[in-house]
Amino acid sequence: MASALKNLRAPLTRGAFMVMGSQGTNSFRTGGAPRLIRQFGGKGVAMQQSNTALYVGIAAVGAGGAYLLWSQGGGGKVDYQKVYDAIAKILEEDPNYDDGSYGPVFVRLAWHASGTYDKASGTGGSSKGTMRFEPEAKHGANAGLHIAREKLEKVKNQFPGISYGDLWTLAGVVAVQEMGGPIVPWKPGRVDGTHSECPPDGRLPDGANPSPQHPRDVFYRMGFNDQEITALIGAHTLGRCHTDRSGFDGPWTFSPTAFSNSFYVELLTKKWVDRSWSGPKQFADKETGQLMMLPADMVFAKDSEFRQWSELYAKDEKKYFEDFAKAYQKLLELGVAFKEGTTEYRFKPTSA
Template identity: 60%
Template sequence: MTEDYQPVRDAIKKILPLDSYDDGSIGPVLVRLAWHASGTYDKETGTGGSNGATMRYKLEGSDGANNGLEYARLFLEPIKKQFPWISYSDLWTLAGVVAIEAMGGPKIPWKAGRVDDIDDRYVPPNGRLPDASQGAAHIRSIFYRMGFNDQEIVALSGAHNLGRCHADRSGFEGPWVPNPIRFTNTYFKLLLHREWHKRKNSAGVEQFNDEDNDLMMLPTDMALVSDPKFRIWVEKYAADKDLFFRDFSAVFAKLIELGVSRGPEGKATREYSRARL
């Protein structure tokens, strides 16, 4: 039997507006959940990635890089109860795709078939997600490990068109763009054309703010304009929203497939990694 995922998509879209959360939408935190659930992948060992939904287990769920994602997981629990046949790993990635599309972003290819782990044996080690206080060398080490190139790194960074940072979660605070629940290429335009000043926020953490302290950028964001190879793509995406949307769709689809090894019917398996952990 082939399950119908359109009702799941519709249910996710219905819960996105929430006046009491951040800027009136849970969309950005659902995108972050999909990204962090996938971004633990290591191409050399085949470990980590979106298959298994291992953030359900304490080791990964308590990683400091995942602070705040407990809200995203809780927001999706009613959807899981409504459609108990969908795996958490499919639900989390699909929620990210639906949220991006609902907030004006591109359509992103998504395939079902991920299988949830029944215990924590496949939980990847902490420390595989980016440290936003670092520079270009760190960015490359993290994303090259997953199998991304410089162009894909910059395109994926365009997810910072959405959402905001919270001092009690990451240490950083504030939104990147004026409308953080609308997906566009504003992030790249602001990186290039607004003046950014290094300042300490209310938590005492160094970040970059615009003149009015309304918007912020992370050290890893600023690395995209200071590094010449990254900057080429920042300039391209700032000038051409359609190009950015095409490239973002492709790289986000690649991201949420990390760690997913599919059999002939498309169902994911853990057999590929058992000997490597």
């Protein structure tokens, strides 16, 4: 299998989460007419033209009629398709922010709001939207996420009935889909909590930890297995790290605003060397020196159980998309007590 990976070194022409520890930001894809996205290092990924449409979340009436399903979210009726569209509209409204998109930081916000869940105690997760409060807002792993939360206040003001937990997780779904990723089913029902419900610090991964046991300790606590862990780490195809947040620096891929399987391709086909700099230990690709990997990323190439999934996803982007969508939905729903009959939405990307 490893030898077959040599054929994956050609530049990616298709675009397809999780940022570990306190690092920067984090991004998937389907077919359609191309739309140029922001590029890094001279390489880009073709995305698709815009046209907004409702994919699922409608109920047929008679022979072809339809109406939008409404549900409760934080106190009041909310049209979630309109919320989706409003979030999609602000993703690229500031071309000077990072690589021209808030998508990666929205994915990171959704992940960090959800990844504090502990199945043994039933605490943490996205259900209460507690990152609004200290001390959680000041946890080191959440450095820089005030940017995403403040950006989404514009949408919250438009749709005051949506809870923060629903808003942040929906923003993560919007970002994945609008950056070319898979359709991720999403359900509303998170209810805002209080500062007393903030989870303790230290539940999110540490990007500087090189032990393969570390991601297992973090994700097994939430109920994930090795395959799901590997699928989630692939969102490092998105975004970049920032020295003023995690201390690390740089992007994982040449197309940090396009969701693809390129994280695995780069991880397994490039030669990675210690970066010579004054910051924390990280790796740079020997070929260009423009890409980086964290010590925690390297375990997905070195540990045999993780590597088998990395190799599969590097060769089969369709399989990766399928597995990521399932694991990401599971992550966003951890600890949420959905009411019986809660509508599950599948939104069509505006870029489809």
